[in-house]
Amino acid sequence: MKCSLVFILSIFLLSSCNVSKKIEKSKEDNSEFCESMTYNTNPVNNIATDYYSLDTIFIANDCLNIWVSYSGGCGDAEFVLYYTDRVKKSMPPKTNLRLQLTDDDPCRAIVQQKLFYNLSFFDDYADKNGILLMLSGNDKSVLFKR
Numbered sequence: 001m002k003c004s005l006v007f008i009l010s011i012f013l014l015s016s017c018n019v020s021k022k023i024e025k026s027k028e029d030n031s032e033f034c035e036s037m038t039y040n041t042n043p044v045n046n047i048a049t050d051y052y053s054l055d056t057i058f059i060a061n062d063c064l065n066i067w068v069s070y071s072g073g074c075g076d077a078e079f080v081l082y083y084t085d086r087v088k089k090s091m092p093p094k095t096n097l098r099l100q101l102t103d104d105d106p107c108r109a110i111v112q113q114k115l116f117y118n119l120s121f122f123d124d125y126a127d128k129n130g131i132l133l134m135l136s137g138n139d140k141s142v143l144f145k146r
Helices: 002-015 120-127
Strands: 053-060 063-072 076-083 094-104 109-118 131-135 141-144
Touching (some): 053 141, 063 076, 063 094, 120 141
Antiparallel strands (some): 053 063, 063 109
16 A cells, blocks of 8 residues: 555656756767857847756857756747847957746746857957856856867
8 A cells, every 4th residue: 555655646746847857958069069149239138038047157169058947847948049249348358148038838847958059159259369258147157268
């Protein structure tokens, strides 16, 4: 009797919308799978976004890796990374990026996702002194330099 109760409870918990899920793209060579960023002519700071938590950010193979967590698990969520050609003249130069989440998902599971974006727009800066890529809306940044 105890075994069947534990089994039923386990099935219930695993099928619940509130369990933590991990969504991970398995990518051996990130450079082949980097998505394009979206150009914006205006400053990107004011672009609205649903809430997400930025877990980590780093660059590998000229690809910006962003690992995020957000509430969801049952529906659609879409990330878009916006960039602009507005670069602050400093040493190294700086620019703001904005990661936007559109989350039409009523569930509350914690979803973890790895995102990969092509940095080719900033190649000229990377070949010189580098460029500091700052994610608007949080305090994370990364230096893109070759």
